[in-house]
Amino acid sequence: MATATRTRRKTNREVARLLEGLADIVIEAARKGEDPYFEIPVRALSNVSFNKKRRIIEMGENKTQRSFFNLGMARKFMQTLLVADALKVLQRENFTTSLREIYYRTKHTIAGTNENTFDEQSESDTIIEDLEVTLSLLREELNVRAAESGSIVGPIVFVEGGDRIDCTRQGKAGKTVPSIVEPGELDIKKVTADFVLLVEKGTQFNRLSEDKFWKKHNCILLTGNGQPPRGVRRLARRLHDEFGLPVYVLVDNDPWGYYIYSVVKQGSINLAFESQRMAIPDAKFLGLSSFDPEKHGLPRNVGIKLTPSDIRRAKELLRYPWFQKKQWQKEIRHMLETGLKYELDALANKDFRYLTTDYLPKKLKEQDWID
Amino acid sequence: MATATRTRRKTNREVARLLEGLADIVIEAARKGEDPYFEIPVRALSNVSFNKKRRIIEMGENKTQRSFFNLGMARKFMQTLLVADALKVLQRENFTTSLREIYYRTKHTIAGTNENTFDEQSESDTIIEDLEVTLSLLREELNVRAAESGSIVGPIVFVEGGDRIDCTRQGKAGKTVPSIVEPGELDIKKVTADFVLLVEKGTQFNRLSEDKFWKKHNCILLTGNGQPPRGVRRLARRLHDEFGLPVYVLVDNDPWGYYIYSVVKQGSINLAFESQRMAIPDAKFLGLSSFDPEKHGLPRNVGIKLTPSDIRRAKELLRYPWFQKKQWQKEIRHMLETGLKYELDALANKDFRYLTTDYLPKKLKEQDWID
Amino acid sequence: MAAQHREISVSEFFAKNRHLLGFDSPRKALLTTVKEAVDNSLDACEEAGILPDITVKIEVAPGPDGTRPAPSQADRFIVMVRDNGPGIPASKIGNVFAKLLYGSKFHRLKMSRGQQGIGISAAAMYGQITTGRPCRVISKVADEPRAHLFELSIDTAKNQPVVHEKQQIDWDQPHGTEVVIELVGRYMRGRQSVDEYLEYTAIANPHARIVYVTPTGETREFPRGVEELPAPPREIKPHPLGIELGMFLKMARDTSTRTVSSFLTNDFCRVSSRLAAQICEKAGVNPNARIRKLKNEQLESLYRAIQSTKFMAPPTDCLSPIGEEALKAGLVKTVPADFYVATTRPPAVYRGNPFQIEVAIAYGTGDGKSSLQRVAEELESGGNGEAKAEGEHKDDGPTELARVIRLANRVPLVYQQSACATFKAVLHTNWRNYGIAQSKGALPQGPMTILIHMASVWVPFTNEAKEAIAEYDEIVREVRRALQECGRKLAVWIRKRQQAKNELQRRFTFARYIEEVAAACCRLKDGRINQERLKRQLLQIAERITGGEETDRILNRATKTGVDEDLAGAVVRTDDGELAGDLPELARQVAAKA
């Protein structure tokens, strides 16, 4: 089983040490005249399982050996060291960079040949994921940042990049959520909110922010403009862990919305090793539920017919271990039965502010959510 | 020719009046027993031209009549009034909404039939654009917002949504740029920067923000994470107009990058009627130039082969009236000759911070840009 | 080894190469057998001036234990085809049914269904090879008191009939022929089936009555739609431009004429003495020279001179088109629709062979309630009231494509549709010009049947089994023109219907939209106007513009009176279900009964 939850961020020095360790393996093997190898945990569906007790997706124990003097592995072995070297620069000089820049930084032509160290970014991306699982480091600890496209408003104050930021004073548009929100990068100073509302789409975030929903209901609004990026998920998790705030998720009523919720709650299959730091098993699904259109009197014609791939997707979800609860089966089956999906935007059919004034207050008051 | 530049934002009352005017046309015609009609400027390439003097793309004078008692137009005529009605609500109650919400708001089944007032969002979107040009109103003035996915940092202070925001104190990630930045929504209080650097991609924005480039070079950093959204373009334009700041554009070296620059500078063909409020004819193209890889010693292998559609695109650009300058022809032709495109990220091949420490300072110092 | 050289009989050859004659598979063999017998019957009746009355019966053959499997399982069938034709003299019966390459039609340049004298005897031979059973024939001529019954097989080594039984019997018909063949076959319904073939035959031959007893024991009758026989085609002489050099030389050797000039004028059509003289001059040959004495080189010069001479097109009374009336009658009595139109093109020529193209189109479902009425009712009832979600209204199910019936000399072509020049002409016609939906390069869409007939003394098939017509430019051009002629008529009708439909829609559309517009205006004016008055005013304008009487007039024109001058020649189903327009009375009666 994966290592226990760890919230303390490793220091630059510690990370640099771990990276150097790879060189030590080579040097030691070379000294002994042996073929050097790394042991890398397997990142595949076969090595992933749902931990019912901890309610997150976890990675298993399978490992693969990557040795140098094996024609099929030599290139990857070499690439591993090149990437480790580049990552160590980030630690030493203490700044962040993107996956793409690491690719460009480590790409060059091998002397005396016309072979490139890397031909495509996917090669260096894979190596970075290998290093994350091998060294039990988060991407954030490696100073590799993802896209930033989330926003936050509400009663929270934090220090980011040396600046104290009060998110009650960030206008309607709110504050951009950085990609790395680990302590050190983002230190939370004060939280007076009662809960976190994680909204799938920017348009509902705007509605709620404009209507000062966060003020009236004393909550923190977060959005990731679609599938929430790592920074947004991690920040919600920190607010949950460190300040005990419940997290409610508001998504469109379609299979993609269910999936977003599922990733927030249990972690993703692809990056199962990060679940322990990213997943929020207590997160609640606030809506849009497939029963909501009836409850709230939305007409059929603001629904959208499920596409064949929606239907396939929904049937897949029905088989996920974490959707086996009765309520979830009912929820997803009802969507399939009606044959329709609904966007949150469709609530505007009732009234432009229906979300703010009716839908959410009623949901919260009646605790009308799914776990 | 289009009306002269207008920077004052119309008040809610004025906008509401204009919308009501549509009802007046119907009422007046009905009284006289005539077929009511609206005159709507034509939004098509045929009614667009490049104004060489003002250096922006402008809409021509062609108009089309949309009358009610014409079977082919009746539905659109009805839709026009439904949308106008919905837009008036936004004015009266003074809040913003999205295109999609307007679609849902105005969609219903016509009594006694199974016909929907709108079947697809594209129908209501078209009507909104019709109203913009017919009433000479900007989408922002109609309180219709677009996606928000831009960020800003640097020496600027503004009031947004009642909050005073100092963008020198927004951490590394910066402040989210709202979709509507018209005075009233966003009031600029203080600007001490020397110029605006509009960056195509978030990853370079992050690099520069983390490295506090804006501090060292006293500039405002703006990004739109790709094709900059209306809010970002409009804010840059306001900084240029109201505070006389030069605007430099930093994009990838590919046809798409050129196109982004072209839209920032001259406006887009599709929304030519907005050029007068959005375009920045003085904006400069800072890079990445197709000559930069040689100047800065980037190896071939961090270039990317132009795809057939890149080549087609570039050849199209060569024919645009605003790319007829000698320097631009040289620039684009050089890309076609080398057959390669380069991302800004490729500068990392030199050094992770090459952009901050070498590339931009050199560019700015040598005024190595294209107009 | 040379001594082993030996003559091979044509029967032996075809027995081994039966696919050449359309007996590739059991399924096709069953169809080919019916087809050959029916074609012969129709030809015989027509030549004798008798209105054909044909019975086709297909039975499952009993197995060794006497039981009969289900038709869909069976692999052995007994096919019986009986006609009321003139009958065949007893002396000829053996050769007609049990000798390949024996027939009346091969040596004539004249339009007929069968051509090579090979079809029915090949079917008999196929039956004999696969089941061992001889073929049974009963035939009676009018001036003999009794019928002759034969049981025949073919001696394939000699291509000669073997008579197993021969007797005179009493028969309940004054004249006619019945043939019974047992064969290994397979019966299926649907496309390329015997059922389809007989249906199309009935359409193409509305003067024939066909009764079909299916293997499952049902009886389907295709009644007569017209009382007149088609005009009998005449035999013609070859056209000088339709002859190859080798054939020309052969004719010059075989001719019964004496001089070059008389050879040219007598043995060919369209060669006047003046033209013959011209040709001889060009060729440097004396027109009065004895034709038999000419050397090969001189004949070749003559041939070349002919190639560069202009001739009138060949005479066309050798052709017997179905005719526009009969085409409409054929469709009306078989294909229920709302609109029928037919066109017979003037004769044309390809490679010296005269031919004629006919096209007929049936459009609509003809289900008794016109689509227009349905529109009106739907509009008035306010639709089904069910609000549709996004994406739902695009769900129209699979589009119905037009059906194409291809005929050559009145015989349906059932295989190789996509290789056929006529089918390609349908695909390449731009049906959107005529108000009909069509995907690029595909069949037009809608409840539509397109019939195309090529009548010719020599139909150029692309393959052995006479399944598809070759793409000669001249043929494609004629087909396309005929399709266009029918298409234009159809377009007039469709446009009228569309116009009427639009009028109907206008009436309802404006009334509905006025509600929306008035309400929106009232809200825009913050309720400060009289909504009811605005509605009233708008309704008045609507009434004036959509003009109630005008609409009624248009509706009437399209659905009540049926056919006016711009639809002359077409047949139209009016809203009371009657067929308006020129149509043989018989066809009208048959259609009314159906």
Added chain:
Amino acid sequence: MAAQHREISVSEFFAKNRHLLGFDSPRKALLTTVKEAVDNSLDACEEAGILPDITVKIEVAPGPDGTRPAPSQADRFIVMVRDNGPGIPASKIGNVFAKLLYGSKFHRLKMSRGQQGIGISAAAMYGQITTGRPCRVISKVADEPRAHLFELSIDTAKNQPVVHEKQQIDWDQPHGTEVVIELVGRYMRGRQSVDEYLEYTAIANPHARIVYVTPTGETREFPRGVEELPAPPREIKPHPLGIELGMFLKMARDTSTRTVSSFLTNDFCRVSSRLAAQICEKAGVNPNARIRKLKNEQLESLYRAIQSTKFMAPPTDCLSPIGEEALKAGLVKTVPADFYVATTRPPAVYRGNPFQIEVAIAYGTGDGKSSLQRVAEELESGGNGEAKAEGEHKDDGPTELARVIRLANRVPLVYQQSACATFKAVLHTNWRNYGIAQSKGALPQGPMTILIHMASVWVPFTNEAKEAIAEYDEIVREVRRALQECGRKLAVWIRKRQQAKNELQRRFTFARYIEEVAAACCRLKDGRINQERLKRQLLQIAERITGGEETDRILNRATKTGVDEDLAGAVVRTDDGELAGDLPELARQVAAKA
């Protein structure tokens, strides 16, 4: 009208239906004419035990003014085919060349090229019809002093030869036949051309020498690759399971045997007296009954009894496969490659007809410098040194697809490739199993020629013109097995080459990567280690693991010694350009000269 019934000659029939015999278009007519003549020549030589020596000459025919247009423009050609066969007795010449359905092969159950006695006379008839020219034949048998010259045409109305000229002449050959036909045709190079047909014929008949004088006047010689004639096939009796009921009845009537038992044992192969008794018992027929006296019902019972009886497969000495050696010889002397393999499957049976499948594969470019050498040179030179941008290395240009040569009884099939069972078997073989790239459902990729031969007493063609083999399960299975056998050998060779290539790459790869790895380690350790020593240590390990001598051994095995036991039977081009492996000496010489 019945009086008009008349017999039709088979010549008349085919003259009108010439497409049935492969004369659809001028282009195809030229190829068919050459093909029929060459097939006849090869058959005649082989039956007489003579190594064939055949000359084919195609000339543009002079126009009326005596000039000859360019071959690509011309529409009239003179085809001459001459062989050194046994010659044809003067008395038979007329019938062989100017009477359809006259031949020596039709009535025998035995493998041969021609089958129906229709090909060459059809070509002559086509020439006659299109140009008016008779066909000219010279033939000499060994035991007569002079040759006979005939000018012949066909009286199509009677299907009888007409002799225009007949004389004895001196001829410079001891024996043989020459036929000259003038015809309307069209000459093109490339796929489906006469050139391709003759090349494939030479591959399939390595015992033949063929000289081809093209219309442009070039002379191409296909030399002999083997000195032995193929074993002459024997005639066999029909197999009981390959006979249809009708044919069975006919045989029972025509037999010269007396009793049922003797009929079964004498007129069929593989029926022992014991089996005959069993069959009779099952059918309830007395084995000693007079066969001619049996009623049809009894014969049918007998037939049904046969269907449920097991027999040995038919004897197979009626087949004459090309043989593995000769197949390799045929390819080696015509198709330059680096690897050749051939397989002849044991005989099999479909519907009672014995047949045999052979496959041969040639792989590689055979350009004298092996791909392995090129790899080594490239690696040693360090590539071209040019850094590649993203997307650039994926640009491999269009892929080369394998070429498929299809043969039936040694005759190349040039049309309808995609309808042929053999071609489909190639597509459905998973070539990736053998290390060869292949898109789903497409031909395998690479410089490869795949030859497939079906030898049978009766090849089941899908159509009249003998262009594609029908998909019988048994045939497809055999083809697939033969492809797999060759594929496995090819895979061994490809894997060996790949292995050697990998070894070469290992040597260079590790050396290059060690530089990178050592430098990265040094940087990771902030320069605190001895980079040179680390490099040295790693290089030592590499040396030990990739083992220099081992590599050399593998390289040698793949490229120098050529063929070892796991490649037994294959022919391999070694790095010095020689061909190693079993191959007739003659073929080796011919290949070396080319």
